[in-house]
Amino acid sequence: MKATPVFWAFAGLQSLAAAETIAEINGNRFLSPFAGKAVSITGLLIAKGPKGIWIRSTTPDDDDATSEAIYVLSNSIGSELAIGDIISLDGEVSEYRSSDSYIYLTEITVPENVQVVSSGNAVKPLVIGKDTLSPPTVQYTSLDEGDIYNVPNGVANISDKNPVLEPSKYGLDFWESLSGELVTVKAPRAIKTPNKYGDTWVVGDWAVTGENKHGGITMSDKDSNPEVINIGSPLDGTKNPSDSKMGDQFEDITGVVQQAFGFYSILPLTAIKTTTAASAAAPPTSLISQGKCNALTIGSYNVENLAPTSAHLPNVASQIVEYLKTPDLLFIQEVQDDSGPTDDGVVTANATLTALVSAIQAISNVTYAFTEVEPVSNADGGQPGGNIRVAYLYRPGVVSLYKPNKGGADDATQVVAAQGKGKGKGKAKGYGVAPELSFNPGRVDPANPAWKDTRKPLAAAWKAKGASRPFYTVNVHWSSKGGGTSLHGDQRPPINGAVEARTAQANVTGSFIAKILDFDPTANVIAAGDFNEFAFVQPLKTFEAVSKMVELDEAVETPAEERYTYAYDMNAQALDHMFVSPALAKSKTTQFEHIHVNSWAAFNDVVSDHDPSVALFDLCG
Numbered sequence: 001m002k003a004t005p006v007f008w009a010f011a012g013l014q015s016l017a018a019a020e021t022i023a024e025i026n027g028n029r030f031l032s033p034f035a036g037k038a039v040s041i042t043g044l045l046i047a048k049g050p051k052g053i054w055i056r057s058t059t060p061d062d063d064d065a066t067s068e069a070i071y072v073l074s075n076s077i078g079s080e081l082a083i084g085d086i087i088s089l090d091g092e093v094s095e096y097r098s099s100d101s102y103i104y105l106t107e108i109t110v111p112e113n114v115q116v117v118s119s120g121n122a123v124k125p126l127v128i129g130k131d132t133l134s135p136p137t138v139q140y141t142s143l144d145e146g147d148i149y150n151v152p153n154g155v156a157n158i159s160d161k162n163p164v165l166e167p168s169k170y171g172l173d174f175w176e177s178l179s180g181e182l183v184t185v186k187a188p189r190a191i192k193t194p195n196k197y198g199d200t201w202v203v204g205d206w207a208v209t210g211e212n213k214h215g216g217i218t219m220s221d222k223d224s225n226p227e228v229i230n231i232g233s234p235l236d237g238t239k240n241p242s243d244s245k246m247g248d249q250f251e252d253i254t255g256v257v258q259q260a261f262g263f264y265s266i267l268p269l270t271a272i273k274t275t276t277a278a279s280a281a282a283p284p285t286s287l288i289s290q291g292k293c294n295a296l297t298i299g300s301y302n303v304e305n306l307a308p309t310s311a312h313l314p315n316v317a318s319q320i321v322e323y324l325k326t327p328d329l330l331f332i333q334e335v336q337d338d339s340g341p342t343d344d345g346v347v348t349a350n351a352t353l354t355a356l357v358s359a360i361q362a363i364s365n366v367t368y369a370f371t372e373v374e375p376v377s378n379a380d381g382g383q384p385g386g387n388i389r390v391a392y393l394y395r396p397g398v399v400s401l402y403k404p405n406k407g408g409a410d411d412a413t414q415v416v417a418a419q420g421k422g423k424g425k426g427k428a429k430g431y432g433v434a435p436e437l438s439f440n441p442g443r444v445d446p447a448n449p450a451w452k453d454t455r456k457p458l459a460a461a462w463k464a465k466g467a468s469r470p471f472y473t474v475n476v477h478w479s480s481k482g483g484g485t486s487l488h489g490d491q492r493p494p495i496n497g498a499v500e501a502r503t504a505q506a507n508v509t510g511s512f513i514a515k516i517l518d519f520d521p522t523a524n525v526i527a528a529g530d531f532n533e534f535a536f537v538q539p540l541k542t543f544e545a546v547s548k549m550v551e552l553d554e555a556v557e558t559p560a561e562e563r564y565t566y567a568y569d570m571n572a573q574a575l576d577h578m579f580v581s582p583a584l585a586k587s588k589t590t591q592f593e594h595i596h597v598n599s600w601a602a603f604n605d606v607v608s609d610h611d612p613s614v615a616l617f618d619l620c621g
Ligand SMILES: *[C@@H]1O[C@H](CO)[C@@H](O)[C@H](O)[C@H]1NC(C)=O
Pocket: 100, 101, 154, 155, 156, 157, 160, 491
């Protein structure tokens, strides 16, 4: 780190002749070249915390890659020292982490022979982006080789490769190069609700990429936003506000950069203070059904472990009415069985779905019908005993199942030639005409090992009011990213939990849809739900290639930064998608909106962890 504040030019200190400078101890890599060694250092006390102090070098070097500050761990050291003291001490260089999935923190332990050299020196925080480089906005580390979602994941560990820091290029290198420093974030803005500890992800007044209209930062292909930094627990024991949310503006934040609980964080001197709160009021969908095939609305919503007695059930119902405007057909995910998470062998969800339909009916005049297929108990993952599954709500006057024939948990629905008609010229019998599903609704290849411990997609064929032919839907909830590691983690690229499982699921789901389009390349097909994956990552690339479906955000050209249904750590991101067949992708009627009822809400007002989406289609022919 280059010197800026003037007091570093400290003449008399040379005589103290500290054996190592702090920059030498930190080195220009993640791990210290002095790890495990005894050192003698001199530095300016810049901050005090409950378990130690941070000191800044009085003899800085000229290298942006080497931090000039370091943490000194000690329960006893702080009390007799004051901010602004220049001190010398002996200690041992240590690399610490509490989990082997974290990056190490370089610190000085067992400090002894602590001496105050002088007192009352000025302490000036480094303003990020002014006194330091600006945080890189795209890449995290050289070990990700250009794409943090490359497969395979976890091919290298930072703790093993220990690359030379390039703080102007890579986000983790940038934050590591400031480890221990006292910094100021000017004009900070929250990019999501804090977690339950008050950890708050922010950006400052530096350049960012992916800024959405609400002030969040949205990830895109190969850009997962390392410029966003976590504000951790305040050093003075106060607590960050729990009610901040995406887009809220804060007073300037000053604190120390520290690797804490697996994330580079700024531990503020005192709690964050909000200056301007963003609106939590998401606009409702502008897409309105005409009640017949020429303009039909279709929504999708992961309702987060919905059980008949869920406290959030009435709020889900009111969101469906107020914000989604009771779409004609609604794909829902995470519907639990009638006994909720009680592990009692119950798999029916009639009570859950009836409760939701009744709650919707009570506040609108809309009476939904529903359909789903009960899973085998505890075979589809999720909360044990909850037996989450996907389901459809539909408005019977507007859409109806086409030749209904509900399958069971083990019945694989097949795409079959229309019965009793259609002899496509020069083609196999039935090709070129609307196919049927052998089970409607029916599960897609439920015995395929790709679906072990996860939700099976539910396919259905429907007839819209006034339509001349059916349309087809596949409601998905692929395996979650559980078991993955964070974007700030040691393993590179980070472990994208269950990515191989989702790629296999993409192939099975995609192959099923491809059969519909083989029969009739002009068929109207909609696949939607919680794919648990980003559009630009392998599973969805596989899905597009195998199915020939088009991502609806692409078809309607949603701006890249407005494509999000979820806020996680530093990123607004899209785990939920709709994909449509080429006919619907080309149709001028097709529209699509993400409704940010949850990603904009404060912690206590969040109804589900996902945002719903609504589309409008012409499904007449
Ligand atoms: C990275 O570290 C983890 C945890 O120690 C270990 O399980 C994994 O094998 C390591 N990966 C490589 C590529 O060395």
